[in-house]
Amino acid sequence: MDRISADLQRELASCAHALADAARPETLRHFRAPGLESGNKDAGGFDPVTEGDRQAEAAMRRVLAELRPDDAILGEEYGHAPGTTGLTWVLDPIDGTRAYLAGAPTWGVLIAVADARGPLFGIVDQPYIGERFSGGFGAALCDGPHGQRALKARAPRPLSEAILFTTFPEVGTTADRAGFEAVSRQVRLTRYGMDCYAYALVALGQADLVIEAGLNAYDIQGPMAVIEAAGGIVTDWTGGPAHDGGRVIAAANPEIHAAALAILAGHAG
């Protein structure tokens, strides 16, 4: 799709918010629910994370069947459903399973609507905090417990003053980790364990970089749309497209993106 009318833009953005609204109660039903997690120990016991994932994605698919039945869907839990419009809804009902299991409010519901070139509009929603980051079609917003604010990624600063987020040391190969650590040695502060919330912090202008590896399309398209709408950049470790996942770097501005990419280049093979 080369051109998307203003009407269609409004319809798609509205649909994305409807998806996030539908996912919230499904994810919250299982989050921190007493006794649920211990069910994991029983053979045949049900897995609350997968259950939360499935119910949230199913709720979003019901909304799409109503509002945008001809678009394709790519979801973590129920795979790919073809469409006829050239648009695909890319859904990760719970990104940050480890955080969700541990009760930490850094997981999120990731939603994007994409064409073949990548995401056009995306949402990172944190249901427990009640905080939603959205971006695309000329807007970038955070709606949270203290009101609404515009998202704007940070101005350039040297790597030596930068804040880097990652899910390493938890994920990635040894080679992936070497690349991340080479950048980590140059920055002022490296923070761990924030899951998709780290991307929201780049869009908020609070952090400079997120570097990860082993991502799927549904892990990155929602955050990518939000960060790009806030003025940031998301690519793979060679500067190429990142919307299919893999090794991903999200940066607040072109300058710090280039500085980090120069270091990662030695590890991008």
Added chain:
Amino acid sequence: MDRISADLQRELASCAHALADAARPETLRHFRAPGLESGNKDAGGFDPVTEGDRQAEAAMRRVLAELRPDDAILGEEYGHAPGTTGLTWVLDPIDGTRAYLAGAPTWGVLIAVADARGPLFGIVDQPYIGERFSGGFGAALCDGPHGQRALKARAPRPLSEAILFTTFPEVGTTADRAGFEAVSRQVRLTRYGMDCYAYALVALGQADLVIEAGLNAYDIQGPMAVIEAAGGIVTDWTGGPAHDGGRVIAAANPEIHAAALAILAGHAG
């Protein structure tokens, strides 16, 4: 003080909540404020974190001057003020400076009222989420965006099924880290970067262990009171008192505390 009357218990708990209420707007004024953090780069520019710290602690000291003028105070920013009652208010206006700087809502305001043997009542407050964990005098509660619930630490489970939180690899000596890593190798899941919020997750029954080192009294007394009120245990790495800080282990129950302590014993010298 050997006995604290029910009236005094209510007065102290009420005062602790008044302190947390007073600190909230002071910490939120600087959190994610645009342009503030860049002030750090200027020689003579002001440091927003220290400023947030100072204003929050000053606000709490004003409340104490009004409500409990004869108690002692130990605060991170303004040090020790003597008292005559045998009670000390132990205050950390912003625990988790790195998280605060990076915009991540895992920092907290820590408050405890203690006698010589340790904290009697404590609070871990997360102003951005609007979530308050409190414990002592027979109650343990979480008041958050989705209502109130009782805090109850988890029932015993093997280390191999446990969730461990820490601020390592960011803090601690090489020897400290070796102790933490010896336990980390035995657990199901290790999570990083949660700051004081990790202790709240133990009290919530979401996590089993927090292992840290290099703590001050004001880093641990608030969380300690909350976890103990929820049925958990907080000691140093040898099983001794932890209210003066140092190397600290917080555990959901005596069984997993003993299992982790047995591993840490080889690193507690």
